[in-house]
Amino acid sequence: MATRLDGKVVSKRILSELQQTVTGLAQQGVTPTLAVILVGSDPASQVYVRNKQRRAEEIGVRSLMFKLPEETSQKTLLAKVAELNQDPDVDGILVQLPLPKQLDERVVINSIDPDKDVDGFSPVSVGRLWTNEPTVVASTPYGIMALLDAYQIDVTGKRVVIVGRSNIVGRPLAGLMVNHDATVTIAHSKTRDLKALTREADILVVAIGVPHFIGADAVKPGATVIDVGISRGADGKLHGDVDADAVEPVAGALTPVPGGVGPMTIASLMAQTVELAKRRLHG
Ligand SMILES: NC(=O)C1=CN([C@@H]2O[C@H](COP(=O)(O)OP(=O)(O)OC[C@H]3O[C@@H](n4cnc5c(N)ncnc54)[C@H](OP(=O)(O)O)[C@@H]3O)[C@@H](O)[C@H]2O)C=CC1
Ligand SMILES: Nc1nc(=O)c2c([nH]1)NC[C@@H]1CN(c3ccc(C(=O)N[C@@H](CCC(=O)O)C(=O)O)cc3)C=[N+]21
Secondary structure, eight states: OOEEOOHHHHHHHHHHHHHHHHHHHHHTTOOOEEEEEEESOOHHHHHHHHHHHHHHHHHTOEEEEEEEOTTOOHHHHHHHHHHHHHOTTOOEEEEOSSOOTTSOHHHHHHTSOGGGBTTOOSHHHHHHHHTTOOOOOOHHHHHHHHHHHHTTOOOTTOEEEEEOOOTTTHHHHHHHHHHTTOEEEEEOTTOSSHHHHHTTOSEEEEOSOOTTOBOGGGSOTTOEEEEOOOEEOTTSOEEOSBOHHHHTTTOSEEOOSSSSHHHHHHHHHHHHHHHHHHHHHHO
């Protein structure tokens, strides 16, 4: 049976350490502040927003939430970002993705001050990631690396297959994995013979948003399987991209959904918000 990689437990530990750091910052007059913009009602984004607000409150991070209607114009959204860029009390800005169709994701992301881009989506941060310089990185990949680290799963020299090439998960995770000496393949909807590829993975990461897409026959015995997917089923429950019941007897380690990658994403977002806030003291 696979070891359950418990993101809930590991994230709690990280958050309680952060809480102490935040208390220290407060004594120096700094309250780490995160501004979140949510346009419309993407279901995964709503889950994220709710949990994020809770955790921020618990550890003393100030979280400002801006909910804009589905039909918001590009101009209105850019004006909101510009206002937050100028606000000296705001350390990090996060625009929830995906955005509704009328909005140009790249233009919006590029308008965020790179020094406040807590998601690490700006071209400057992405460039630093791929040149292996210190930088803010996307919270989900960061959280996945922290979870592997907590269970002492070393990626050095391992074959890592990442299914999904989004800017928020697949691509930045590939950068981090390469920086940690893994051998990385990125797969996507055009990949041929995907199953043969995933079966070669020592570490398989799935981030596509197709519930229960990965079955036992797509997994190498003993592999570590990281399930990033979050879909809400007709039953109202959250489902991952991995058929956990089928894969559990085959895999060496597996992240549950919920309680795996999701809580790690939130802890990582908080950690990086606090890092950005520290710059107010040290420049
Ligand atoms: N737990 C967490 O913290 C987070 C969870 N998520 C969840 O992860 C999932 C993925 O999110 P995100 O990265 O934003 O997704 P996107 O929708 O931006 O990208 C999906 C990727 O999966 C690929 N894909 C889709 N279907 C298949 C298929 N049948 N076979 C192979 N590849 C496929 C697409 O390929 P192509 O590029 O060719 O179209 C694309 O690269 C979602 O369920 C989301 O809710 C996301 C972020 C954080
Ligand atoms: N700019 C941007 N950055 C993101 O990182 C980003 C985004 N946009 N848009 C949406 C996706 C999705 N995402 C999630 C993060 C945590 C949970 C999460 O907390 N999951 C819990 C859910 C627990 C529950 O509520 O039942 C868990 O898996 O245990 C879910 C989804 C981040 N994303």
